[in-house]
Amino acid sequence: MVCPAAPRLLLAVTLLLGSVVAPASQPVQGQAGGGPGQQLDRQSGAGESILVSVYVQLEFSDKTWPLDLALPPASAASSPRNLTGLSITTDCNVNHTGHSHCACRPGYQWSARLCSSSISCPSHRHNHRPCDCRIFSHPVPSYCQLLPPVPGNLSLNSQLQMPGDVLNLTLLTTQNATNPKWFLRRTESSKCIALRSGAQVSLSSHQGQASLSVSHPSHRWAGEYIIYFEAQGFIWKLQQEVKVPLQKAEVARFPDELSIACAASPGFQLSCCFPSTNLVYTAAWSPREGSQVSLIHRTGSQCLLLDVQHCPEANTTYTCVLESQGLDPLRRSVAVTIIRDGDIACPEDFSAVAWNVTKAGHVAQVPCPVNKAGTVKRLCGPDGAWGPVQHNCTDVGILALYDEARLLQAGQGKPDRRVPQILERLQERAEVTSSPSDLLKLLSTVEVLADVVAEVRTALTPSALKDLLTITDKVLDTNVSSLWTLAQAQEPSMGSDFLLAVETLARSLCPKDQPFSFSSSNVLLQSELLEPPLAGDYQISFSTQPPLWVRIPRYALTPLVHNGTSVSVTGLVLQNLDHLLPSNSRQGLGDLQYGTPGLVLVISIMADGKAFTQAEVIMDFGQTHGALHCVFWDHSLFQHVGGWSDSGCQAQAADDGLATQCICQHLTAFSTLMSRHTVPENPVLELLTQVGLGASILALLVCLTVYRLVWRAVVRNKVAFFRHAALLNMAICLLAADTWYLVGSVFLPGTQDLLCLATAFLCHFFYLGTFFWMLAQALLLAHQLLFVFHQLSKHLILSLMVILGYLCPLGFAGVTLGLYLPRGQYLREGQCWLDGKGSAVYTFVGPVLAIVGVNGLVLAMTVLKLLRPSLSEGPSVEKRQALLGVLKALLILTPIFGITWGLGLATMLEEASAIPHYIFVILNSSQGVFILWFGCLIDKKVQEALRKRFCHTRHPSSNISLRTGSLQLGKVVVTSPKIQSELFHGVGEQGQTHTIPPRRARAGIRLMGPGPGALHPSLLTLGKAGFFH
Structure with a gap:
């Protein structure tokens, strides 16, 4: 370096007092400080003597001094004191502030005590050479000392490491060695890399020995291994070359x-x-x-x-x-x-990249674009058609950072320095993520860094945490979300693993850097350090959609604060991540029925460098549509792929009634599951349900009373018997079902006792019985429409109807109880009804929808039969009458056949609107009213029977005209109420009037007329009308 002041040299002058003695052996090659040629010159002799080293200081006017110093000629004659050696020990440069920067010459070393008490030169702080250059403030700096022989050696099990071997380096010392530090200087770099215990590296030190083991070394572990250790008051260096074959x-x-x-x-x-x-x-x-x-x-x-x-x-x-x-x-x-002539091959294709002619069954390959590593492959099918393109290209920058992170995890480098550096560069590379391979490697790099931070418990700086959150924000961006589907097909657990990594890194902020906050479009973080004593509950809020409030009670934090320990609380909100997690839910939640509102909340508590997992946390999620369930992401579910679980969490209405409050007893990633198929609890819907059920029960009681009064009068033939028997049993089942459901919803809300269980079972049984009796009616009508002249056995049909109407529902209800009650999945939470989270409710929904579908087909067939003759041949008046008949049939058969229950599909498909729910509740809770009106009171036979019973009037004669097109087939004059009640229809010759006695009436099975040529499909109209009138 250029120094403004004069340089100084510290010299060691060795004087021999008395006779010269043989010196001690010098350090061998490989010691700290150089080889023997760099030591003081010594002479051997006989006799006793004392070796004394005198240190002097020389100053030069410039920086040019002799590298070798020669002894003066008179020194040999100065017996008994002989000057035997002269050597430079320390180079010092004095800067403008008067501080001396001193470094040792080869063969000399600062003492370990001085190294620990002095300051290292700025230019030498990161070269991994211990105690190389020191700074002194006093005018006379200290000097380096002569090194004694190296007190140990470094042994290697094999200089050439074969694949699968374990690299073992061992330090054997003759003196007590302390503080060993290992480094690696790789072949392709001149920098020394600090080694620590990691995934591949194992370090140990015991009783003066130190060892290093590297499992499964690759070429990245080849190079020069260096160990520094302290012994005899000095810091020593030994090195060993290691080669690893490819x-x-x-x-x-x-x-x-x-x-x-x-x-x-x-x-x-x-x-x-x-x-x-x-x-x-x-x-x-x-x-x-x-x-x-x-x-x-x-x-x-x-x-x-x-x-x-x-x-x-x-x-x-x-x-x-x-x-x-x-x-x-x-x-x-x-x-x-x-490829030869006649071989099947795929032709050239230049649509995206240049695909050359390729033989069938072979894979064509092209290199990735510039700055991408990997290949692009495409299979040529056996028929000579190109298959899909498989992109396996990864950004070389992301790939290099991933390799660095893996080496850091293995044990190369210092995490407190390397993790921030990798995150900073990774944040820049996140901008160029353009393929599923890029996304996978980027997320994998974050996961590896999280493992390293968790293993060594290193703290992140604010800038490093900001880089991490910026990466997370870019990964969760909607522009990147399209890559997730393709990436998850290769790695299903990538979303869960990434969430765990972000959790780990977000709570690793250094306590002295708190409070800290970060906000972006997809990531929000608030971190705060709580000092004892705690004044109250910890509360934070996030401006998200829906809004989110978090509170940790003081009594939950107090046990964590002891002996004046500070507590770090971090709240992290990730938006859009829930859509990128696997669609897994623990058994009972039903992954197809629920979705999350779009955000995931992560709460972390750190104290004394330890992460706590158990603490009560209260979260208020703003009002959302649908019934909410408080859940957390359990990384251990589904073979560690992860899934939603509600264990340890419960939901309740918030104090203001405008939010759902979740109370959980542990800390992790929280969210809410929202029912896709239900609207939020609505008092109006509940009131409509209860009122409708009450009206239905009263109407069904009236219906049964009416049947008690008019049964003999209306049941005069087998068809009427079948119809009214089915309708009567349907009314009985629906009455029992509505009664038990009303009891369960009004008098047993939220209970899970035996009475509630019985209520759910009976509701299941009787509602299914109602629908199976509806099915019986529809099948009877279909039989009459398709087989006009076929006679039915009364006892056989009645037996089949009883089996269908009671035994089939009993089988469904019993099997459901036996399957789901032992699993705890039978009763719905807070209701005496089947569990809607699992599959229990489908044992009701499935048969109901199937019956509604069959009944709908019968209704459609009936309408077609009504429309066919009149719309094809009749005049406009007959067409209007036919349309009125169709409308009347729809009004009567729709509630009788339970077609309105088909609206249940709309309530499952319409997630945003509550209108289908209101229509469904109004129509189906009041079904008993419709049965009373359309199935009972509108029937003319019932009306006449009631009129006869209460009014005692003679029923007038009635004429029924039958026409086919413009042809009037006949006229039937009914003069007796008894005959009229048994009449289904009769036909006379054209223009004639006949009186049909009871013995000749066949309820639409046998037709009387002028002969086979006079029969016409229009005659079936009265047969159908007679079934539901």
């Missing part, structure tokens, strides 16, 4: 395989690249006849290129051979296939 996987060839059409491409090029090491390798291609070989040197690697001028006549395998003395050759082969 492994086969470290030799890259391009392409892996090649198929070529010689007519289109007469020549081709192959490459073989390998990293530079401290071993000398010779590379060669075989065969190489008619080819040119060239060696290209790149930073840290070499590539041997083979330019084949002409296609070989047959399929040929080219082999790249790497040889080094004393090692087995490394071989990497490339198979070249010749």
Whole structure:
């Protein structure tokens, strides 16, 4: 360095008092300070003597001083005091402030005590040479001392480390050695890298010995290993060269395989690249006849290129051979296939990149663009059609940072310095993330750094934490989210792993740098240091959508504060991450039924450098649509892929009623699961349900009373019996179901006792019974429409209806109870009904939707039968009558067949609107009212029976005219109420009037008329009308 003041030299002058004695042995090669040629000159002699070293200071007018000092001629005659040696020990330069910067000459060293008490020179602080240059403020600086012999040696199990070996270096000392420090100077760098215990490195020190072990070393572990240790008051240095051969996987060839059409491409090029090491390798291609070989040197690697001028006549395998003395050759082969006439091949394709002609069943490869590592591959299918393009290109900058992070994790480098450096550079590379491979490597780098920070418990600086949060914000950006789908197909757990890494790094901020806050579009963080004594609860809020408030009670934090310990609390909100996590939920939550509102909250508490996982935290999530469940991300679920779980968390309404409050007893990543298929609890809907059920129960009681009064009058034939029997049993089932449901919702809210269990089972059974009796009615109508002349057995049909209406629902309800009750998935939380989170509710929804679908088909068939004759042949008056008949059929059959329950699909699909829920509640909770009106009171037979019973009037005659197109088939005159009640329909000859006695009426099964030619499909109209009138 250039110094304004005169330089100084400290000299050691050795005087021999008395006779000269033989000196002690000097340090061997490899010691700190140099070899023997750099020591003081000493002479041997006989007799007794005393060796004395005198240190003097010399000043020079400039910086040119003699490197070697010669003894004066008179020194030999100055017996008995002989000057036997003269050597420079210390170089010092004095700066303008009067401070001396002093460094030792080879063979001399500062004492360990002085090194620990003095200041290192700024220019020498990061060269890993212990106690090299020191700064002194007093006018007369200290001087370096002569080193004694090295008190130990460094042994290596094998200088040449083979693949799979464990590298072992051991320090053996004759003196007590302390404070060993290991370093590695790699082949491609002049910098020394500090070594520590890590994924591959193991360090130990015991009773004067120190050892280093490296498992599975690669070429990145080749170089010079250095150890510094303290002994005899000095800091010593020993070094050892280690060589590691290349492994086969470290030799890259391009392409892996090649198929070529010689007519289109007469020549081709192959490459073989390998990293530079401290071993000398010779590379060669075989065969190489008619080819040119060239060696290209790149930073840290070499590539041997083979330019084949002409296609070989047959399929040929080219082999790249790497040889080094004393090692087995490394071989990497490339198979070249010749495409001949008649072979199936994929044609050239220049749509995105240049794909040459490739033989069927082979993979074509092209190199990645500039600054990208890897290859782009495309399979040629067996039929000669190109397959999809597979991009395996990774940004070289991101890849280099990932390799650095992996080496840091393995044990190379100091985490407190390297982690911030890698994060700073990674934040810059996040801007160029453009492929799934880039995203995977970037996230993997963050995960590796998080593992390192967690292992060594290092603290992040504010700038490093800001870089991490900036990376996270860019990763969660919607422009990058399209890459997540492709990346997750390769690595399903990447979202969960990244969340865990961000959790780990976010809580690692150095306490002295708090409070700290960060805000961006996707990431919000607040960190605060709480000093004892705690004044109250810890509270923070985040301006998110929905709004979020967090509170940790004082009583939850007090046990963590002891002996004056400060507590660091960090709140981190990640938006859009929930959509990038795997769609996994623990059994019972149902991943298809719930979604998150778009944010994940991470709460961390640190005290004494330790992360706490158990503490009560209260979170208020602003009002959102849907029923909310408080959950956290459990990284251990689904074979460590992760999933949502609600263990240890509960949800309740907040004090103001405008938010959902989550109370959890542990700390991790929280969120809420929102039901996609329900609207939030609405008192209006609850009131409508209860009112509708009450009205339905009253209407069904009236319906049963009416049937009790008119049963004999209305049931006069088998068809009427079947219809009214099904309707009666349907009313009984629906009455029981509505009653039990109302009891469960009004009198047993939120209970989970045996009565609630019985209520859920009976509701399940009776509601299913209602629908199966609806199905029985629909099947009977379908039979009458399709098989007009077919007679039905009363006892057989009634038995089948009972089996269908009662045994089938009982089977569904019993199996559901047996399957889901032992698992704890039978009852819905807070209700006496089937659990909607799992699959229990589907044992009700599935049969209901199936029955509604079948009944809908029967209704459609009925409408078509009603429309077919009139719309095709009749005049406008008949068309209007037919349309009125269709409308009447729809009004009657829709509630009777339970078609309105099909609106349940709309409530599941309509996530944003509550209208389908209101319509569903109004129509289906009041179904008993519709059954009373359309199934009972609107029936003319019932009306006449009631009129006869209460009014005692004679029923007038009624005429029924039947027409087919413009042809009037006949007129039936009914003169007796008894005959009219049993009449289904009758037909006379054209223009004639007949009286049909009861014995000849067949309820739409046997038609009386002029003969087969007079039958017409329009006659079925009265048959259908007679079924539901």
